[in-house]
Amino acid sequence: MKYLIALIALSTVVLTQRPTGPQPTYSPCQICYYIVSQAEHHLHRGRVEKGELQIALLEECESLRRYQGYQAVQTCVQMVDDNINTILNDVNANKNVTTICQDISQC
């Protein structure tokens, strides 16, 4: 009986600590920083075609779904599609993340 009570108490703790769905903890500015740092990562490994970079970044966007939720993915995809030229040119010109996200005007 003691064990049963302990088990129920433990289950209650686990259940109440479970997050209730994705938390809206993102901002467009944070997403921009995320995308640009991923772009830097890809571009510094060697020459990358625009289409290739775009696909890689869209995959990074998709990975936001689990913790940031669907809205974050949507915002991210839109940002990549609208700004792929700026991201590619600015990273190749060695501009820093702060400057690039100001250019994209998300920050």
Ligand SMILES: *[C@@H]1O[C@H](CO)[C@@H](O)[C@H](O)[C@H]1NC(C)=O
């Ligand atoms: C980013 O670059 C801008 C312009 O070159 C510069 O003013 C700024 O201090 C840099 N920021 C960081 C964090 O390096």
